[in-house]
Amino acid sequence: MRALVVYESMFGNTQAVARAIADGLETWAAVDVVEVNAAPTVLADDISLLVVGGPTHAFGLSRESTRRDAATQTAGTLVSTGAGIREWLSRIAHPTTEIAAAAFDTKINKSWLPGSAAKAAHKRMRWLRFRMAAAPESFYVTGATGPLVEGELDRARAWGERLGSMRASPNNAAGLGSGE
Secondary structure (H helix, E strand, O other): OEEEEEEOOOOOHHHHHHHHHHHHHOOOOEEEEEEHHHOOOOOOOOEEEEEEEEEOEOOEOOOHHHHHHHHOOOOOOOOOOOOOHHHHHHHOOOOOOOOEEEEEEEEEOOOOOOOOHHHHHHHHHHHOOOEEOOOOEEEEEOOOOOOEOOOHHHHHHHHHHHHHHHHHOOOOOOOOOOOO
16 A cells, blocks of 8 residues: 655644654555655556645635635744645545545644645545545644644554555445445
């Protein structure tokens, strides 16, 4: 099994989560971790799992305007400076083989804030005919620029390991849900 983890990240939090998920997946598969602007639009035939993640902006996937607004919140260098997950998903080819997929996001740790980039990506990937292997997953930051809530990288690593385990043994959903 080979997995591809594609992420969009403004301040580095989603990038860190993507790498932690990949660390968990590496127990079960060869994994490539790619920033969205370097991600292929045609997936290689040997990819059996696609994991996509980005920050939640304005209740869903980022847009050019929300990325521009996010850039004003830091004097530091941004990780993703071009198109985001929304645009990438609109450009990728429908898979020619069955590819399982999962989506994650980072979002502010406030229970009253609705919306999820992971749910939006999940819906788009289902429309693209990916077989969703897990329900959308959120990882939490303390504020707009972070940092991640304590323990989130461990949780991301464990989620990646469970996702890999489930792909290696489809009868063992490992608590990830059906994704549908």
